Amino acid sequence: MLSTEATAATVAPPPTLPRTRPLYWSIRREIWENRSVYLAPLAVAGLVLFALLAGMLTLPGKLAGAVDAAQQYSFAIRPFRTAPAPVMAASFIVGMFYALDALYGERRDRSILFWKSLPVSDRTTVLAKAIIPVLVLPLIAFALSMALLVILLFPVTAILLGTDASPTRLWLEVLLEQPPIMLYGLAAHALWFTPIYAWLLLVSVWARRAPFLWAVSPIVLAVVERVAFQTTYVSTFLKWRVIGGMAEAFIPGPAAKGNVTRLVELDPLGFLGSPGLWIGFAAAVVFVAATVRLRRYRDPI
């Protein structure tokens, strides 16, 4: 402890420093910097809305021509079941491009020297950049998808009422079942993709030029392997890591008969137990640790 006598040459430290929230502000800053994080999914949601509203024009005709109530229902519910997918896909793609530029852009425009002049550790910085694709983007996708579904409820309900059908079942499924399914799908994919996001973050901190080329190098490897050795180990692995999440998350649970469409048919615990998920986490942890090390110890420019 410093002696209590403060001489002219000694500075007594301030009694307590105000608490700062570096992780929170780093995440906010990422969103300020990368507006495509919400603008791109918003644009896709807008397009989907437009397309589906245009499709509403044919709905009354389809409903009138339906053979029974069940088929009527399936016509009415279809837009709601298909609307979220493009928005979610857009958010995952935006997440990948974001991760690839995350630590490369700051070296390219030299702003890294500004960030490094502030007391935000490299670990906090990298974590904030990892949280964007894993947590923030899926939440944005969920909010946009819900908004989309709610907006769609109005025209579809109006049409249904015009045909004397009850909209209650529709409303129940859209408002009570779909949100949890969407959240589950988003969460499952976000978790499944963590090693890919972490790989892209690592490439963005490591590559001196053309990070995109380095990022897709596994795909190039797969092609080379197939051409040179006629084997497909690498491409099978890659396919598993990209599409496997869908399969694993929606493996029919005990209550399902065939493909999963209803909430009770999900098997989240089964997904959490899948080894692919945990292998992915392990790889992601290794990549992120390497990323933090590189950002900390490499010469900034």
Add this chain to the structure above:
Amino acid sequence: MACIEARGLRKTYGATTALDGIDLRVEEGRILGVIGPNGAGKTTALNAILGLTSFEGQLKVLGRDPWTERDLLMRDVCFISDVAVLPRWMRVSQALDYVAGVHPRFDRAKAEGFLAKTAIPRTSKVRELSKGMVTQLHLALIMAIDARLLVLDEPTLGLDILYRKHFYDSLLNDYFDSTRTIVVTTHQVEEIQHVLTDVVFVNRGRIVLELAMDEFEARYLELMVKPEHIDAARELGPIHERQIFGRTILLFDHADRQRLAELGEARTPSLADLFVAVIGNKNEAFQPRGNAC
């Protein structure tokens, strides 16, 4: 406690030696100028002090090793690396919010006060500001941080004279006090000469001269010698000689002032002239005068 203490500081990049055994001690409350030609190792030395690059030898900044204790050190140290590194997409209000949110020693009211004296609108983005305004913004943020050491690496590069003058005036009037230390590197030697308390000349990774400014004024003398006394003057052992507009000017170290006054006009040299004399003919590219932009 010394603010910066370096002993045998070395840095090599493969076959190139950027720093070749630097010994330096900077006391608290000083303003140190680091002067040197391009490629002398100034930026490398500053990077080592800021924990941005590894090094060999001993280096302690505010009692800490900057490479291994960087995160702790950055609470007490701030730097401006170059005028241009504020992120171009950021709004002034966002910059204030962000620094306030992450820096425990940032005084937002002070920063707003500094900004109020400028013409910078709160909602504008950095890319919309002129270069001078970007420096003003960066300086406003920096001066509102209660740091113990401020490192400025060519902070006024490319700025016009009004902004340059304002930069150093603000630093001296509104920021500097005896508890803070400032380290500056710059090519515009004359401008900061009156601001510095200490100066260090660096060439080829080594310190070639280390001086406090009052010692500089006491030791060195420049003589514009009358033509008839040139030989007498030369006998007194000048360290440097140059011609300007047909007159000969000699630079002396520890010379007899009264004797010199008889031989011509004597005055305190500029730091730049001393620099040229010491580093001299080996580096033709250094411009001692004529930095008017």
